[in-house]
Amino acid sequence: MTKTQDKVKNILSTLKKNPTTETTTAIDVEKSNVVNVQVEKKSQDIPRGRPKSGRIWKSPKQKFSSVKKTKGAHQKFEEKNKLRQQLKETMETSKALRAEKQAQKEAHKQRRRDNIKKTEENRLKSEIVQVITNSAKVKRMKKKQLKFIEKRDTTKVSK
Structure with missing residues (x-):
């Protein structure tokens, strides 16, 4: 041979x-x-032809x-418990961080609301008010002056 x-x-x-x-x-x-x-x-590998897409690799x-x-190596029970405990701790810390961040956000929103309310009150306090007792004056006013007239409750305003 x-x-x-x-x-x-x-x-x-x-x-x-x-x-x-x-x-x-x-x-x-x-x-x-x-x-x-x-x-x-x-058992019988038929040779491939050239693919239509051209990607021969x-x-x-x-x-x-x-x-x-096949099943790989398993972890020991103690190691699994240790990993679970670590995961639990990290979840708790992340929850605490999220809650703290949310509380800070809420406090910021409340502070902003209070500031807006305070500025509005201060604006109303500092307004110069002129009471119109004669209604004939209103009829004589021009359109531009009528735009600036606003009704207010005079009982609240006290200086």
């Missing part, structure tokens, strides 16, 4: 031993564990059902 025939036989024998699965290592981000993933390959996608995941 020739060397090429020997090589072909060696390749065929290795394919017969393990034709269907390929093991790869992946990282599960949510659980931060290293997981061995076994992907089943078709893209590999064909595998069906999710064909991916078999």
Whole structure:
């Protein structure tokens, strides 16, 4: 036999031993564990032609059902409890910070309302008021002067 025939036989024998699965290592981000993933390959790989999109570097996608995941290393009970406790503490501190920020916001709003109310009262106090007792004066006034006339309750205003 020739060397090429020997090589072909060696390749065929290795394919017969393990034709269907390929093991790869992946990282599960949510659980931060290293997981061995076994992907089943078709026993007869048909060579792909040039894709219509022209993206020859893209590999064909595998069906999710064909991916078999093995369970990775589990955390110990104490470690889980420790992580839960840390998470609980961080949640409590973030809640406290949010509540403090909300209280500051509310206090700022209340202070602003009080300031607006105070400025309005001061404006009304500092107004110069001229009481018109003669209604004939109002009839004689021009339009421009009538625009500035406003009705007020004189009983409230006291200097």
